[in-house]
Every structure is written in C-alpha cells, then in structure tokens.
Amino acid sequence: MSAEKSPWQDAASIPRSEWAVAIAGALLVLVVIGYMVHLALTEKGTPPDISVAIETVRPASGGYLAEIKAVNEGGSTAADVTIEAAMTDDGQEVEARQVMLDFLPMHSERTAGIVFEHDPGRFHVELRVLSHREP
Numbered sequence: 001m002s003a004e005k006s007p008w009q010d011a012a013s014i015p016r017s018e019w020a021v022a023i024a025g026a027l028l029v030l031v032v033i034g035y036m037v038h039l040a041l042t043e044k045g046t047p048p049d050i051s052v053a054i055e056t057v058r059p060a061s062g063g064y065l066a067e068i069k070a071v072n073e074g075g076s077t078a079a080d081v082t083i084e085a086a087m088t089d090d091g092q093e094v095e096a097r098q099v100m101l102d103f104l105p106m107h108s109e110r111t112a113g114i115v116f117e118h119d120p121g122r123f124h125v126e127l128r129v130l131s132h133r134e135p
Contacts, residue, residue, distance in 0.1 A: 046075030050104065052083050052127040054120065055111065063117045068127065070101055071109040078104045078132035085114050087123045094123055103135065 055067045066085065072078060081101040087094045099112045 042075075048072050048076055048078035048104065048106070048132060049074035050078060050081060050129045050132065052129060054085075054125060054127065057120050060115060063115050064119050066114045066116060066120050066125070068099065068112045068114060069109055070104055070112065070129075072104045072106055075106050077106055077135050079135035081132040082130040083112070084128055084130050085116075086126050086128075087116060087118060087120060088126070089123050094118055098130070104132070 050070055050072050052068055052070045055069045057064055057066045059065075068083060068085070070081060070083060079102065081104050082098060083101070084096060084098050086096045095117060097114045097116065099114050101110050101112055104110055
C-alpha cells in the first residue's frame with residue numbers, strides 16, 4: 001500500500017522555475033489590474049483634447065498630399081473627428097479641405113491625408129478641429 005502525498009508534499013516537488021514563472025505571472029496580472037483601476041479613477045470625465053499638425057507634404061496624383069497627425073491628449077475617446085485645413089495667401093483663401101477620423105482613442109494619435117491642388121509649402125495652412133462626438 002502506497003502512502004498518498006499531502007498537498008504540501010506535492011507543492012514541494014514543483015521545480016523552482018515553475019514557481020518563478022507563476023509568481024511573475026501573478027505580479028504581471030496585479031500590475032495590469034492596478035493600472036486599469038488607476039485609469040478608471042483618474043481619467044474619467046476629462047474631455048478629448050485634440051491637436052492637429054501637418055507631418056509631411058509630397059506631390060501626388062491630382063495635387064499635393066499633406067499627411068495630417070491628430071493627437072488626443074484627453075481622457076476620453078472622440079468619434080467622427082472633423083478636421084479642416086484652410087490654405088490662405090495674404091488673408092485670401094486659396095482652398096479648403098476637410099477630413100474625418102472615425103475614431104480617436106484617449107492618449108493616442110492617428111494620421112490622415114488631405115490632397116490639395118496647390119502646394120501647401122507656398123501658402124499658409126491653418127488646421128483646426130471642427131467637431132467630434134462621444135462614441
């Protein structure tokens with residue numbers, strides 16, 4: 001008749017490397033849960049804070065492609081973000097374009113492209129966020 005092992009004897013037979021992996025996994029889960037709780041407590045209620053800038057301009061078929069970067073530093077997500085790019089020369093509007101981003105999460109950035117007929121490098125281009133909504 002063989003004697004059965006107690007749970008403590010079974011635990012003692014587990015290699016140290018398995019214990020190390022189990023402890024590391026448990027710590028990782030606790031850190032992620034702590035971070036999520038921190039975000040839930042500190043970020044709630046702050047509106048989207050969106051800034052826009054032209055990253056690059058390059059010739060493209062039909063004109064000039066301006067790559068726009070939108071950054072949301074706020075604590076909530078914005079949907080249907082409408083960005084206007086107005087090109088002026090001595091106060092006179094040369095052309096204006098709009099682009100919409102479907103989704104801009106909190107603390108993230110997205111890029112979009114706007115095609116101009118004229119070279120934006122030769123004119124003043126003003127970018128502004130026209131609207132967004134809560135998803």
